[in-house]
Every structure is written in C-alpha cells, then in structure tokens.
Amino acid sequence: MLQLESQSLVQTMPQSTKTAIMIIGGAEDKVHGREILQTFFNRAGALEATIAIIPSASREPAVIGDRYRTIFTEMGAKVVKVLDIRDRSQSEDPLMQEYIEECTGVFLTGGDQLRLCGLLAETPLMERIRKRAHLGEITLAGTSAGAAVMGHHMIAGGGSGESPNRSLVDMAVGLGIFPDVIVDQHFHNRNRMARLISAISGHPDKLGMGIDEDTCALIEGDGVLQVMGKGTVSIVDPGEVSYTNQPSVGATEPISIFNLRVHILSYGDRYHLQQRVILPPNV
Amino acid sequence: MLQLESQSLVQTMPQSTKTAIMIIGGAEDKVHGREILQTFFNRAGALEATIAIIPSASREPAVIGDRYRTIFTEMGAKVVKVLDIRDRSQSEDPLMQEYIEECTGVFLTGGDQLRLCGLLAETPLMERIRKRAHLGEITLAGTSAGAAVMGHHMIAGGGSGESPNRSLVDMAVGLGIFPDVIVDQHFHNRNRMARLISAISGHPDKLGMGIDEDTCALIEGDGVLQVMGKGTVSIVDPGEVSYTNQPSVGATEPISIFNLRVHILSYGDRYHLQQRVILPPNV
Numbered sequence: 001m002l003q004l005e006s007q008s009l010v011q012t013m014p015q016s017t018k019t020a021i022m023i024i025g026g027a028e029d030k031v032h033g034r035e036i037l038q039t040f041f042n043r044a045g046a047l048e049a050t051i052a053i054i055p056s057a058s059r060e061p062a063v064i065g066d067r068y069r070t071i072f073t074e075m076g077a078k079v080v081k082v083l084d085i086r087d088r089s090q091s092e093d094p095l096m097q098e099y100i101e102e103c104t105g106v107f108l109t110g111g112d113q114l115r116l117c118g119l120l121a122e123t124p125l126m127e128r129i130r131k132r133a134h135l136g137e138i139t140l141a142g143t144s145a146g147a148a149v150m151g152h153h154m155i156a157g158g159g160s161g162e163s164p165n166r167s168l169v170d171m172a173v174g175l176g177i178f179p180d181v182i183v184d185q186h187f188h189n190r191n192r193m194a195r196l197i198s199a200i201s202g203h204p205d206k207l208g209m210g211i212d213e214d215t216c217a218l219i220e221g222d223g224v225l226q227v228m229g230k231g232t233v234s235i236v237d238p239g240e241v242s243y244t245n246q247p248s249v250g251a252t253e254p255i256s257i258f259n260l261r262v263h264i265l266s267y268g269d270r271y272h273l274q275q276r277v278i279l280p281p282n283v
Numbered sequence: 284m285l286q287l288e289s290q291s292l293v294q295t296m297p298q299s300t301k302t303a304i305m306i307i308g309g310a311e312d313k314v315h316g317r318e319i320l321q322t323f324f325n326r327a328g329a330l331e332a333t334i335a336i337i338p339s340a341s342r343e344p345a346v347i348g349d350r351y352r353t354i355f356t357e358m359g360a361k362v363v364k365v366l367d368i369r370d371r372s373q374s375e376d377p378l379m380q381e382y383i384e385e386c387t388g389v390f391l392t393g394g395d396q397l398r399l400c401g402l403l404a405e406t407p408l409m410e411r412i413r414k415r416a417h418l419g420e421i422t423l424a425g426t427s428a429g430a431a432v433m434g435h436h437m438i439a440g441g442g443s444g445e446s447p448n449r450s451l452v453d454m455a456v457g458l459g460i461f462p463d464v465i466v467d468q469h470f471h472n473r474n475r476m477a478r479l480i481s482a483i484s485g486h487p488d489k490l491g492m493g494i495d496e497d498t499c500a501l502i503e504g505d506g507v508l509q510v511m512g513k514g515t516v517s518i519v520d521p522g523e524v525s526y527t528n529q530p531s532v533g534a535t536e537p538i539s540i541f542n543l544r545v546h547i548l549s550y551g552d553r554y555h556l557q558q559r560v561i562l563p564p565n566v
Binding site: 162191215264 | 447472473480484498519526541542543545549
C-alpha cells in the first residue's frame with residue numbers, strides 16, 4: 001500500500017529534470033522532506049548542478065545565503081556559490097557575470113522585495129538571469145520576497161483585515177520575469193486575498209497569483225503551472241471583469257469589482273498561464 | 284456642492300419604505316449616522332413601526348436588547364419590545380405570538396449563532412417570522428450572529444490564516460431565511476474569505492455571501508440585493524465550478540476548486556440573488 005501511494009505520487013509529480021521557474025510562497029520546508037528545494041535541485045541539474053544563491057533581499061544575506069548553500073551542498077550539487085550583492089555596481093563584476101553564464105540554477109531568497117529590486121532591477125546580471133530562465137537554460141526559483149518580484153507590477157507591502165481598497169496594498173515595480181502576473185506570497189497564511197484583489201482591481205489586465213507557504217507554482221517552458229507542496233495557489237483572473245469602480249491609488253473607499261474568476265489549486269493541479277485555463281490532471 | 288452630494292446619495296439609495304430582509308455584517312454604526320439602523324427603522328414603518336428585538340444570540344440579552352430598544356425608541360418607533368427568549372418553550376407564549384403578528388419589524392442581534400438557532404430554530408414563533416418576512420409583511424434584520432443564521436447551512440465558527448480546507452470551518456444548520464445562501468459576517472475584517480470558500484467547497488449548490496462590518500446586504504421581495512454601508516459584500520458563486528476535490532468534513536488537506544465566480548460589491552451595487560447576476564446601477 002505504501003508502495004502504491006509512493007508510485008502514484010511519482011506519477012502525478014515526476015521528478016523531471018526539465019528546467020522551470022519556481023515561485024515559492026515562503027517558509028518552504030528546509031528540514032524534512034524538503035520537496036520543493038529538492039525539486040529545485042533536481043531541475044537545476046542535480047549532481048551536475050551549478051547553483052547561484054542570491055540573498056540580496058535579506059538584511060542578513062550572509063546567514064541566509066549560507067543556509068541555502070548548506071542545503072544544496074548536502075543534496076550533492078557540483079558547485080554552489082552565494083552571490084552576496086549589496087551594491088548595484090557588483091552586478092558588473094566579471095566574475096559574477098561569468099558564474100551566471102555557467103550556472104544551471106539561480107535561487108532568490110526571502111527578505112524585502114523592495115531591497116531585492118533596488119539592487120537587481122535592470123542590471124545586466126539580472127537581464128542575463130531572466131533571459132537564460134526564459135530560454136530554459138537555467139532553473140530560476142524565488143521564495144517569499146524572491147517570489148514577489150516575479151511580476152512587473154509588484155506588491156511591496158500592505159495590510160489585511162479590511163474591505164478590499166486601494167490603500168490596502170502598496171505597489172512597486174518588480175523584476176518582470178512574468179510581466180503579466182501579480183504575485184502575492186504567504187498568501188492564505190497571512191490572509192492576503194483582500195490585498196491581492198485590491199492590487200488586481202488597479203491592474204485588471206494582469207493575473208493575480210497568491211501562493212501559500214511551503215507551496216510552489218512550478219512553471220515549465222510551455223507555460224504550464226503545476227502546484228507542489230502543502231498549501232494552495234490561488235488564481236484571481238480578472239479577464240471577464242465587467243465593471244470596477246477604479247478608485248485612485250491609495251484611496252480608502254471600498255472596491256467594486258464584478259466577475260472575477262477564482263481558482264484554488266492544490267497539489268498536482270495544473271493551469272495554463274497564458275491561456276488562463278485549468279488543465280486536466282497530469283496522469 | 285454638499286447639497287449635490289447628498290442629493291446623489293438620496294438618488295442612489297432612496298429612503299424606501301418597502302419591507303426588506305437586511306443581512307448586516309456586524310458592528311453597524313449605532314452612534315453617528317446610523318444609516319443601516321435608520322434604514323431598518325424606515326422600512327419597518329418609521330413612526331408607525333412596531334419593532335421586536337430578539338437578543339437571544341447574546342449571553343447578555345438584557346443589555347444588548349436594551350441598547351437597540353433605546354436606539355429605535357429615539358428614532359421614534361411607535362412600539363419597541365425586546366423578546367428576551369432564553370428557553371425554547373417561551374416561543375409558545377401567546378403574548379409573544381400575538382406581538383409577532385402585530386409587529387412590522389424584527390431585529391436579531393449579535394452573539395452566538397448556535398445559541399440563537401438552539402433557541403429559535405423550528406419554533407412556531409420563528410416560522411411565523413420567516414413567513415411574514417417572505418410575504419413582505421415585516422422587515423427582518425439580523426446583524427453578526429443574526430446574519431449568520433440566514434442560510435440553511437450556517438457557518439458556526441472557524442479560523443483564518445490557513446489554506447482553504449474543510450477543517451477551517453464548522454458548519455451547522457441555520458434558520459433558513461435564505462436557504463440557498465451561506466452567509467459569513469465581519470468578513471474581510473476578520474479575513475474570512477478562506478473559510479467561506481472552504482464552506483462553499485462542501486456545498487457547491489449554495490451561494491457564498493461575505494458581509495463586512497457596518498455593511499448590509501438589503502434584499503427586497505423581488506430578490507434584488509443592494510449594498511449599504513461602509514464595506515463590501517463579497518459574493519462567491521460556485522455555479523460554474525468545474526471541479527472540486529471534495530475533501531471530507533473536517534479534513535485538513537487543502538481544497539481544490541476551479542472556476543468560482545467572485546464579485547466584490549460596495550455601496551449601491553445591486554445583485555439578483557436568484558438569477559445570480561449583477562444588475563445595472565439603480566439610477
């Protein structure tokens with residue numbers, strides 16, 4: 001019976017070695033099964049992986065960088081380096097640029113998404129990471145703040161416990177890995193549905209994606225998103241919205257928005273990001 | 284300019300004297316404009332109103348009953364009585380039954396919805412209130428716990444801060460004023476979207492309605508819901524749901540549910556409860 005169960009797990013979530021972009025909702029398991037981090041390791045090349053950890057979102061980059069270095073080194077990665085970027089000028093360092101050309105996986109840690117974007121946005125280094133990820137040459141993962149930066153429009157902060165309203169969410173510009181998506185993380189854990197809806201009401205041409213803790217939206221080159229981990233990925237699709245009262249940025253009046261389409265996806269569920277449709281299970 | 288603004292308010296929300304059923308999300312303004320309570324008073328007959336306050340949800344029924352009695356008396360209601368029902372047998376009291384036949388408005392206070400249902404469900408008194416409300420003979424309002432009881436399936440309690448899952452919500456049987464609706468209250472204020480989605484995933488034939496504090500879903504006899512007050516009414520419509528993984532009651536595994544339709548309605552927005560469509564503004 002145990003064997004059957006593990007077989008069916010393997011069937012629904014094969015340990016593919018294809019590259020992917022992994023958006024992780026924060027607080028991923030770093031101790032026990034480490035399923036999400038193990039998947040990053042496998043898709044970055046496993047024993048052949050050359051991994052770059054970018055801890056620049058954190059105010060303690062050395063500590064957090066070291067933590068992930070230990071994990072991927074224990075898993076058996078060939079090379080693991082921490083790119084401890086604390087100044088934009090560092091992204092012109094030829095050694096870093098060379099390493100980014102050689103690496104097979106890049107991992108963006110948590111911290112503060114504004115700090116991460118301040119240091120990395122529109123640098124040549126980040127441009128290469130983005131291009132190589134989209135070409136399928138590397139696996140790119142970001143957790144928490146590293147997930148928040150995935151869109152062009154980025155949730156920089158906000159609140160909960162209020163009716164949806166524009167003052168509930170602070171928007172900034174992210175790294176634009178998936179320009180059409182607005183990502184929120186620690187999603188249901190920190191009760192962020194109202195703030196994601198508030199963000200989407202101001203950008204009804206985008207797609208909202210809320211990712212719970214220890215949960216990952218894994219996106220392959222064909223645009224198919226698959227859910228891994230313990231929680232849910234919530235999709236807030238305004239594609240059919242018939243009306244919104246469009247309060248101005250920062251306004252405290254409650255939002256009206258009609259005809260949102262919402263999907264709650266859990267383990268193994270699949271969704272096509274560009275076509276915005278649910279896909280049948282991956283049997 | 285002030286005059287123009289107040290004119291437009293009057294236009295969008297005329298002080299109708301038609302009876303209605305008012306589902307209030309709790310914490311309604313009792314001191315300043317008292318818009319929602321004033322509307323209840325007007326629709327219960329204003330200076331001709333004969334009002335019954337049922338404080339049975341509360342563990343301090345005398346105190347809370349008195350508070351509302353003072354408010355409606357100050358407004359000028361002809362008669363205001365508190366029906367302080369603390370035992371099911373009281374609902375057979377001929378004096379109470381007589382008063383319910385004479386009254387023009389019934390107000391259910393907040394407290395504990397299980398307590399309220401325990402005392403009132405399926406009593407002849409409650410049956411008369413329900414019938415008279417549906418015949419349009421009285422205006423019926425419920426706030427907080429008094430709102431939660433409006434459906435047949437009732438949210439009795441639950442949590443927040445988790446991925447949607449069946450253990451996040453405790454279901455019980457309500458008073459069935461609107462049998463097809465599952466009501467949640469203090470909605471965005473207490474971050475209850477995940478628990479309402481969890482409730483709906485177990486009852487995909489119902490309609491979810493989350494009402495914020497100091498906010499009211501006012502429903503007239505034609506089935507048209509109109510929003511009043513400071514916050515939002517969130518509609519979670521599973522009518523087009525294509526799949527749910529249907530975890531069993533109490534299961535902690537996260538829910539999958541695809542193709543929910545969600546509307547966030549604010550002041551003056553109108554929605555047809557039976558047809559499940561947004562209506563054009565009431566100009």
